[in-house]
Amino acid sequence: MPRRTLKLGAVLLGVGGPGQHNTWLHPEIPGDASVDVHWYIARARAAEAAGFDLVFIVDSQFITENSPHHYLSRLEPLTLLSAIAVHTSRIGLVGTLTTSYNEPFNVARRLYSLDHISGGRAGWNVVTSGDAGTAGNYSRDEHYDYPTRYGRALEHVQVVRGLWDSYEDGAFPRDKETGVFFDPDRQHALNHKGEYFSVAGPLNLERSPQGQPVIFQAGDSEEGRDLGAAVGEVIFTHAASLEQAKAFRTELRERAAAKGRDPEGLLTLPGIQVVIADTDEEARAKEDARLGTKSFDRALRELGRPFGWHDFTRYDLDAPFPDVRADAQRSFRTQAEAITKLARDNGFTLRQVVEHLNASARSPFVGSPETVAGTIEHWFEEGALDGVNITVNAPSEFALFTDRVLPILRERGVVRREYESTTLRGNLGLPVPENRYTAARRAAEPAALAP
Amino acid sequence: MPRRTLKLGAVLLGVGGPGQHNTWLHPEIPGDASVDVHWYIARARAAEAAGFDLVFIVDSQFITENSPHHYLSRLEPLTLLSAIAVHTSRIGLVGTLTTSYNEPFNVARRLYSLDHISGGRAGWNVVTSGDAGTAGNYSRDEHYDYPTRYGRALEHVQVVRGLWDSYEDGAFPRDKETGVFFDPDRQHALNHKGEYFSVAGPLNLERSPQGQPVIFQAGDSEEGRDLGAAVGEVIFTHAASLEQAKAFRTELRERAAAKGRDPEGLLTLPGIQVVIADTDEEARAKEDARLGTKSFDRALRELGRPFGWHDFTRYDLDAPFPDVRADAQRSFRTQAEAITKLARDNGFTLRQVVEHLNASARSPFVGSPETVAGTIEHWFEEGALDGVNITVNAPSEFALFTDRVLPILRERGVVRREYESTTLRGNLGLPVPENRYTAARRAAEPAALAP
Structure with missing residues (x-):
């Protein structure tokens, strides 16, 4: 079994850490960064050059005058990630899409399209929309209540995953000699009829490089944790203290195990604000x-x-x-x-x-490069996290992490030295789910399909 | 008034013309072109190098075994166009999105995001979904009937356009000196309550380079023509004969005029299959x-x-x-x-x-370069079309048009020599709709806003 290594994500223009409410005032960040695709591409390329596993785009569909600055006007995650995809080659591309106001067929298709376009680097951050006002933008009198929001979310993800299994490998021989384009035996309609959705399928997009794009989730409520334990593969969270982070990760792993899942298939990545200077005091x-x-x-x-x-x-x-x-x-x-x-x-x-x-917005990850590296390593070894999601956007501050902290973590074997795969799933070390119909076929004809 | 010039579109992997049912067998076209973003980028760049106004991506969300080959598995239009956007700089990017199975808020946002990403080159081909089976992929027992399909479509486009006017120019001063990020007086909620949709707004994306991405439409039914005359700026159609094309364009222009629109703001672009060889006989x-x-x-x-x-x-x-x-x-x-x-x-x-x-799938645009150029010019001068939408995908065939037909049309002044604008709207010569609130402000305070 390969050694467990720390995963690295970069949150692009997320809001949450200290000082992030006025990220736009930073002299190195253009005031209109949130609508500038070239700014995002440059940040993603910097993260890729440093060997990060993924960039992450937050989202919402409701604003008020008091919303965080960058939320007032920002690019839509999937169009943005697709543009980033064709100017990068290894870094994962994780976009936020709500299950409350998107049809599963459309979500499945857009993420699968991104997975094809990026060569297997798509991830979906599943959210249910926390701003009640969002309902008013979608012809609803009020937002769904908690049980409905999360009931829909679970079924939505199941439908999307089902649609992603519409085609087995080899469904499109496209043999110009024989004239055979398509093998209907390897296409499968989902025919889902559930409490919230009825979706026949099949999807009109063949199996993608990852087969199943990676599912990210962040809800902290009872319902949110349950959803994460059921379908999440990476959990975004916050990290106020080592004890709290450890308790959260332990609980999520236990919940996943209780649902019959291997807890190793569930990674916890808190968003952390690193503040680095030459000395702890300066930091x-x-x-x-x-x-x-x-x-x-x-x-x-x-x-x-x-x-x-x-x-x-x-x-x-x-x-x-x-x-x-x-x-x-x-x-x-x-x-x-x-x-x-x-x-x-x-x-x-x-x-x-x-x-x-x-x-209390103070970060536990403040200090010299040695101190920050040591804190991250300690939290990682203590089982408080599987990786970190860096919420720093100013290039010079990000470079302090990549150029001064990462070398220490690499030296210590905590972070891998190079990308190990061309897919996000591969780099995260997550298992590759076999197509459900291929699995059934294998079970029915073990000899014919033995490797 | 500048001379009217012929507009040029390239349909990427559309199906319709003679021989297109087996485009995938063409030796120059990869069998998996419909899922290969690099193939699309290369085709868009070739069209841009030839000065085309736009590339167009068709779409559907329902397939059967008998669907045209490339429809069985293809990239989703908006993720695809976003990837093309960042590898091109002048050509328009027109994507198909259905009003029947997408929320207006999401459509407005994705197209506006593409308009920002592309620097003002987004176009929306408004469709209502013709495959009845589509309903089964969206939790509906059956597809909408014609009046509902088109009633929803009209209201949908109106909502999307309203959301695109959420911000006036100057809504985001982002002045780092004064700390003023946003001017709430230039943000406007739509508060739409209609027969099919209720959408409060505002959109969470500022005014884009085009302000209003260009509306394309193609329906040929009575309801479809009425929608095109009401909101279309470019009408895609077919062109079986000069007389039919002329009658269609005349009718559309009359319908638009009857709705109080300037017919010059409505361009008709039939999809045409050009078949070119050295001589008419060979063609x-x-x-x-x-x-x-x-x-x-x-x-x-x-x-x-x-x-x-x-x-x-x-x-x-x-x-x-x-x-x-x-x-x-x-x-x-x-x-x-x-x-x-x-x-x-x-x-x-x-x-x-x-x-x-x-x-009868025979094309009227078959012959030597001189013949094809002459036919196009004749149809253009006769008022049968404002441009053509070329449905040829094999690079060598496309090159016959760009390298041998276009020079003749440019020589004759029918096609412009260079891009005249950085936006799709500008290149098509379509008027730029003023933001409705800016217009109202101007009406209220003419002196303050006079140029």
């Missing part, structure tokens, strides 16, 4: 300076998002934190509950909650 | 040879498509043509009716219909 000063730039007013407005964009500006800042969890029932419920619990447990006022959240 | 022989390659059996099966994939193999070939128009009510009704009328008017048997259709 801490750098983080302090960055945290100090966020305005209280903006933080107060952004606090509304998990609560269904609840308007917190209308409350007395020095009164106890208001209970507005009801507004979060069709939004980011788990996040809203965690914030409310934090306020209750500590008796925080609204002002204190905002200040605490700003301060 | 005719070349076409004969190509027509002769189609098997009767395959033609009989493909005849089923407009009739909702009706199975014609079960009839006596020498009995009168059966009346199966009922099966076409939710499919390609107009095409099915035309075939039935042909059979009735001529008293044709089923066998005669198939033979007649195969023989």
Whole structure:
């Protein structure tokens, strides 16, 4: 068995870490980076040059004036990734698509098309849309409730995976001598009839290089974790502390095992904000300076998002934190509950909650290259993560990681030295699911198909 | 007013002209061209080098064993065009997306994303899906009937166009000095509530280089023509004869004028199969040879498509043509009716219909370079077309057109010598629709906004 190695992802223009609310102000990042395909291509190529496994594109379909800057106007993930695909050759391309407002046939086709275009580097970050307002852009009076959102998501992924198995290898002989283009015996209609979807199939796109593009998932709610354990192959999460990360990864692996899956087929990649300088002290000063730039007013407005964009500006800042969890029932419920619990447990006022959240945006991955490398290695060896998703976009800051931290991790054998495969699945070391019909054929005629 | 010039489109792997049923057998075309992004990029670059206005990608979401070869397995249009976009710089990129099985918000966003990625070269071929079986891939018991299909299509396009006006120019100052990223006064929610769709908006993507990507349309039914006259800017059609083409273009222009539109904003581009050789005689022989390659059996099966994939193999070939128009009510009704009328008017048997259709697949654009150039010029000057959509994929055949026919047309001033714009809209000479809110602002404060 090959040695387990740390996986590397780069989140392009995600928002979440300290100082990221005003990424657009960074002198090295063009103000219109989120609509500039050439900026994305350059970042993906830099990540590929450093041997990263994947780039990841976040997404949403609902905005308000208070949305994070780059969310107000940004390229659609699949069109963007397709453009990146033809200017890169090894790095994985992971796009976010919601199961709540896309048809499974269209999702299956677009991701499979990307898998063909990229030579086997497509990944799907499955989301259910947390902004309740999204419903208004899709002819619905209100967003789906949690059980429906996640019930649809699970069935949606199952349908997409079923459509991806529409063709076995060899379904298209395309033999110009004999004139045989197609072998109908290797084409299979899905004929799915479920609770939320009825999809006949087959897909109109043959088996792709990966066969099954890689499934990514990030939900943190009970329903979200259950979905991740059921169908996720890579779980995006956050990493506030070693203990929390370890507990999360352990729980996910146990849930997957309880569902009969091999936990090795489930990788956990927290998004981490690395802050690197020559010395630990300089790095801490750098983080302090960055945290100090966020305005209280903006933080107060952004606090509304998990609560269904609840308007917190209308409350007395020095009164106890208001209970507005009801507004979060069709939004980011788990996040809203965690914030409310934090306020209750500590008796925080609204002002204190905002200040605490700003301060607690501190990253555990701050320090000299040796310190950051050591922390990552420690978390990896302790079983707190299988890889990291770097949320740094400024080229010089990203280069501090690739040029100064990665060499240390490679020296120690934590990170592989070169790409080991041409596919994302191959580089992540994930098993290649056999086509279900080929598997059935093999079971029925073991001799005929023995390797 | 600049001289009217002939527009040029290249249909990549469309099916329709003589001999195209077995394009895949052509020695110059890879058998798997329809899933090979590099093949498409090479063809688009060849068309761009020849100064073509656009490449066009056809699409469908339902297949049967008898579907045209390249339809069985092909890349999804928008992911494909995005990949082509970043390997070309001037040619327009027109993709087919159905209004029947896509949400307007998603369509608006994907096309706008392509317009940003390509620097203003996106076009949308609006279709309603003619294959009734498509419904089964989208959780519907049956396809929409004609009035609903086209009612939805019109409203869908209106919503998409409304979403494209979500932002005026200047909505994103992104001034790093002042810290102003966004000007909410230049963002507008659509708040559409219609018969088929309710879409609040705004879109999460700023005004694109074209402002409004170009709308293409091809329906030939009464409802289809009405949609084209209402919202189409370029109409794809076929061209069996000069008279028919002229009557079609005249009718479309009259319909558009009756709707209060300037007919100059509506271009008609028939798809044409050019067959070129040194002499007219050699060209005719070349076409004969190509027509002769189609098997009767395959033609009989493909005849089923407009009739909702009706199975014609079960009839006596020498009995009168059966009346199966009922099966076409939710499919390609107009095409099915035309075939039935042909059979009735001529008293044709089923066998005669198939033979007649195969023989009538002859192109009017067959001959020496001088003959073909002359025919195109004549049709253009007679008002039968505003441009042609070349349906030839073999590089050597395409080169006969670009290297031998186009120079003649350029010499005569029928085709422009160089790209005149960086956008598709600019190259097609179509007016640039002003943002509706900017227009309203201008009307309200004429002095402030005067140029």
